[in-house]
Amino acid sequence: MMAKGREMAFGRLLVAAVLALAAVFFLSVQVSQAASTTKIVIDDREVTDARDVLTVKGTTMVPIRVISEELGYPVGWNSGSRQVTVGASSDQVTLTLGSRSAISGAGTVTLEQAPFLQANTTYVPLRFVSTEMGLKVKWDNKVKTVYLQSPLPLEAPRPSVPNDNGSQPAPGGMPNTAALVEQVSFSENRLMIGLSGSVTPKVSAIGSPNRIVIDLPDTSFSPVFAEGQGLLIGQQGSIAAQGSADVSGIRFALNNDSPMRVRIVIDLNKAKNYETYREGNLFFIDLNKAGGTSTPGVGDNGKRIVVIDPGHGGEKPGAIYTGGPTLKEKDVNLDMALKVEALLKQVEGLDVVMTRSDDTDVSLQGRVDIAESLDADIMVSIHANSMPRGTKPTSGTETLYTKPESKTLAETIHKHVIQATGLPDRRAKYQNLYIDRRSNLPTALVETGFLYAGGDVEKITDPAWQNRVAAAIVAGIREYLDL
Numbered sequence: 001m002m003a004k005g006r007e008m009a010f011g012r013l014l015v016a017a018v019l020a021l022a023a024v025f026f027l028s029v030q031v032s033q034a035a036s037t038t039k040i041v042i043d044d045r046e047v048t049d050a051r052d053v054l055t056v057k058g059t060t061m062v063p064i065r066v067i068s069e070e071l072g073y074p075v076g077w078n079s080g081s082r083q084v085t086v087g088a089s090s091d092q093v094t095l096t097l098g099s100r101s102a103i104s105g106a107g108t109v110t111l112e113q114a115p116f117l118q119a120n121t122t123y124v125p126l127r128f129v130s131t132e133m134g135l136k137v138k139w140d141n142k143v144k145t146v147y148l149q150s151p152l153p154l155e156a157p158r159p160s161v162p163n164d165n166g167s168q169p170a171p172g173g174m175p176n177t178a179a180l181v182e183q184v185s186f187s188e189n190r191l192m193i194g195l196s197g198s199v200t201p202k203v204s205a206i207g208s209p210n211r212i213v214i215d216l217p218d219t220s221f222s223p224v225f226a227e228g229q230g231l232l233i234g235q236q237g238s239i240a241a242q243g244s245a246d247v248s249g250i251r252f253a254l255n256n257d258s259p260m261r262v263r264i265v266i267d268l269n270k271a272k273n274y275e276t277y278r279e280g281n282l283f284f285i286d287l288n289k290a291g292g293t294s295t296p297g298v299g300d301n302g303k304r305i306v307v308i309d310p311g312h313g314g315e316k317p318g319a320i321y322t323g324g325p326t327l328k329e330k331d332v333n334l335d336m337a338l339k340v341e342a343l344l345k346q347v348e349g350l351d352v353v354m355t356r357s358d359d360t361d362v363s364l365q366g367r368v369d370i371a372e373s374l375d376a377d378i379m380v381s382i383h384a385n386s387m388p389r390g391t392k393p394t395s396g397t398e399t400l401y402t403k404p405e406s407k408t409l410a411e412t413i414h415k416h417v418i419q420a421t422g423l424p425d426r427r428a429k430y431q432n433l434y435i436d437r438r439s440n441l442p443t444a445l446v447e448t449g450f451l452y453a454g455g456d457v458e459k460i461t462d463p464a465w466q467n468r469v470a471a472a473i474v475a476g477i478r479e480y481l482d483l
């Protein structure tokens with residue numbers, strides 16, 4: 001009886017294994033045929049490159065990372081049940097790998113395509129998740145672009161970063177700790193740990209072999225970080241220490257203590273002094289400081305640092321106006337930004353740095369990195385506005401921010417800019433923006449006007465208007481910095 005039972009169980013297991021293998025094979029075949037050039041635009045920003053998007057039988061599938069990082073929704077992963085959750089616990093959708101059944105606020109729904117795992121990345125159906133999260137979704141087949149528009153909150157900004165306060169229960173079975181590691185990076189001989197929540201890192205230097213150990217008590221990895229690294233509890237991840245003569249590698253692991261503890265180790269080639277400091281949510285272990293390496297010239301002598309960020313660039317044109325001679329937003333933005341730069345250069349006590357000064361693209365994270373590596377005071381992004389296709393043309397000027405710390409900057413700039421544009425006042429207001437959400441300095445994004453037939457093209461192309469608006473942006477910056 002026992003033996004027979006075991007045999008049957010083994011038989012069932014075998015069948016299950018074969019089915020699972022078949023499913024993996026089937027999926028990989030499907031996916032390999034689905035090279036996609038689909039683009040995703042969220043609120044005027046193109047957020048993905050083609051490699052991020054897969055089309056499976058007409059359904060757009062995106063890495064769960066896009067949902068959490070670009071849309072800003074909390075994402076959880078439960079490896080036991082192979083389930084992905086999206087959204088705050090009160091308003092959540094649950095998807096299961098390999099299953100077309102999903103659970104939303106409305107109950108159980110059937111998906112066009114099941115979520116799947118490929119190359120350690122979980123792909124979920126974009127339209128379903130976006131619609132469930134309250135975004136408007138439009139698909140333009142001509143330009144193979146998905147346009148997503150987030151609902152604009154009326155009053156207070158909603159929390160946009162998953163788990164940015166440690167008291168919030170982590171969804172999807174992630175350990176609930178006081179703090180999360182969002183990011184670990186190493187550049188310029190400096191380790192940077194992006195944290196959310198509250199934690200005091202404990203740093204110690206250990207010899208033979210030489211290493212620096214950073215312990216983060218009551219801390220775990222954010223779901224995004226863990227997924228990006230393919231990390232589970234007890235497993236060890238690592239990043240390369242590029243360009244460093246002092247560091248051979250960086251390792252990190254989530255130790256299953258009670259409470260959980262993250263340990264990060266910098267493996268050194270030789271004994272090395274270091275300095276630690278904190279900037280907002282970033283914790284740095286700097287191997288330069290003690291070595292007396294010269295600091296960059298930017299911001300010397302106590303000068304304030306302003307980063308000007310012309311939106312889009314290179315392969316990413318932003319909005320395109322075709323009602324007359326073609327106008328690309330990336331060029332309009334750059335023209336305006338260069339005018340702002342020229343005016344800022346005349347201001348004493350201030351250094352200005354551009355995220356781009358020609359027709360090249362810089363990733364959104366790259367723009368954040370520039371501002372943060374300079375320890376800039378503020379960053380101002382310059383854009384021209386657009387609406388999803390099929391929407392009635394609109395006119396007006398707005399200045400956007402995401403973090404509460406950026407509100408005053410946005411309002412101060414907007415107060416000046418709205419006078420200069422002479423366009424309808426769409427106000428300084430919250431919008432879910434990657435650059436502001438993911439940066440540790442106040443940033444604001446000026447949408448000068450709408451690049452639209454029936455929008456504000458006549459003004460946007462008028463040099464006198466451009467000069468006036470550039471001067472207004474500068475006036476706002478000077479007022480904010482008291483310069």
Ligand SMILES: [Zn+2]
Binds near residue numbers: 311312318383384
């Ligand atoms: Zn734009």
